[in-house]
Amino acid sequence: MITTIFSKSKPINFLIVFSITLIANVMLHIKYPETLDNSVSLLQNIGVFLTVFLSILILNFVVTKNFLSQQNNYEILVFALFILAIPQVFLDYKIVISNCFTLLALRRIISIRSKKEIIKKLFDSGFLIGIASLFYFWAILFFPLVFIALLLFSETNPKYYLVPFIGLATTTILAISYSIIVYDDYFVALHINPTFNLDLSQYNSLQFITVITMLLSFGLWSSLFYLKDIKKKMRSYRPSYKILFIACVLASIIVLFAPKKNGSEFLFLFAPLAVIIINYIETIEEAWFREVFLGLLTIIPIVLLVL
Template sequence: MISNFFSQSKPINFVVVSFLLLTVFVLTKHFNLEIDLSLFFISKQIVLFGVCLFSVFVFDFLVNKNNLTKKNSYRILLFVLFFAILPETILNSKTLLANLFVLFAIRRIISVRTKKDVKKKLFDASFWITLAACLHFWTLLFFALIIAALIVYVIVDIKNWLIPITGFATVMIIVLSYLILTQQDFTEVFNMELIQVSFDFSPLNSKRIIIGSTLIFSFGLWSMFYYLKNLKSKTKSLRPSYTLIIVAVIIGLLIIVLSPVKNGGEFIFMFAPLSIIITNYFEVTSEKWFKETLLWVLLLTPLAILLL
């Protein structure tokens, strides 16, 4: 049974998930891109797959390090299955890299709970979020997650509240220095197009995206009910971290709504928090047949979508 196999965290689980990700990556590129077997194309795809795979390991590390789920492989399986269900997320290299930077930031934000090296963690988080924003502007909304962390972890020192500004400024100084050295026009890089908002969802009007997003949101909403219900049962030290995951879901949803270019790639920013929430549901549900059914639905949906 799939649920039993992934109920533990073993090296074989990582091997299986990595192979599944490779299969999804290759098939997505094969069906959606004109393959040019040049050295540049192959090298680029290897790097992009490396970003995808590294994102999985970074995600698993941040969850495991902060005890956001129990010791199992459901979280990484769900994370990869979301790529399979919405393969558009693999096609955009900028959002792939931006999501990796966001995962770096979330890891540092949640680790603030230890109250150790708080200033360094806040600086790192703001630095990574600003880097992500250089690739996808609306990831700047994850600065709200830093503010939420300062509130739920009761960080009252005003100096800590100013640290994220220095992280943002550092990236901006680096970018401006690069533009000066390369003699590029500032007005062409920093213009109002950066902060465009679009509420036109017609680009998402395809069977594949509709079915995939509906499935993910349905499972996420169902699991969220149990996640909120069991939030009070968490230890006092861990409860703020679980609350931040809810904030991250809301931010991911806002990015989908506000993004000026809607091609399905923007859904990637919800994969990590939703994987955590659904994994928590898998851990508390006593109905093994239902959990098994949900996993089979998630596994078979990408195959069904390919036939559309």
């Protein structure tokens, strides 16, 4: 049934995903009220929700534009189900905004494949990752992805490797200017906070143990087939698949390093992992097994919400 509904890109798919995301936001307030910041207004909450949904739409654009799937909407369904499993992703608006800019940067990085306006795309990538890191410092870990992409796309022009730094420097200069004008200080707006926390005891709950087990098991299993099948893709598209896998690895490091582990940090992982999983789902020839695979991804978040 699930595969039938999402077999092709249709408006109803976006409505379903919107509803799942909305339910996740509502359930956060019902099931985990102790995690909420009472100072956050309804308008702010709506803004965070819409930004998360915008991130889902950006992922869909990246996947569709770069032919990273068979032109269905599995990736946004899996993304929304991940959010349903960890509705705490709505808790930190800074991470939500940072992830949105990171996805925009990923869009520009992957589009280098076309070999058009490369300098502009590199500048945009550095600039967007710079903005993302202003909201959440560890998003800066995605910056090396720009240079990895240049290597994967076989771009050897030395000047290309300087452009992302110019984009990042532009963000820094604008942030310093803003900081001087508003705070009368040079670095307040930069939010440079390289602290990290490797203590995973905050995840010692039924919800997080179950979800992390789900992400690891489904993610690792899908990754094996994902990496194996890359060589079957068209040669010009292979770097894009590799970039997404590396982005998933970098997002996992961010989750591990996150100084405050309340669940919101997992948002960085959801987009690239969703693409990896749907690429595996598309290789499953047995319809019943595909239904079971997607069914488990659907049932586990729902069961966690009702327990």
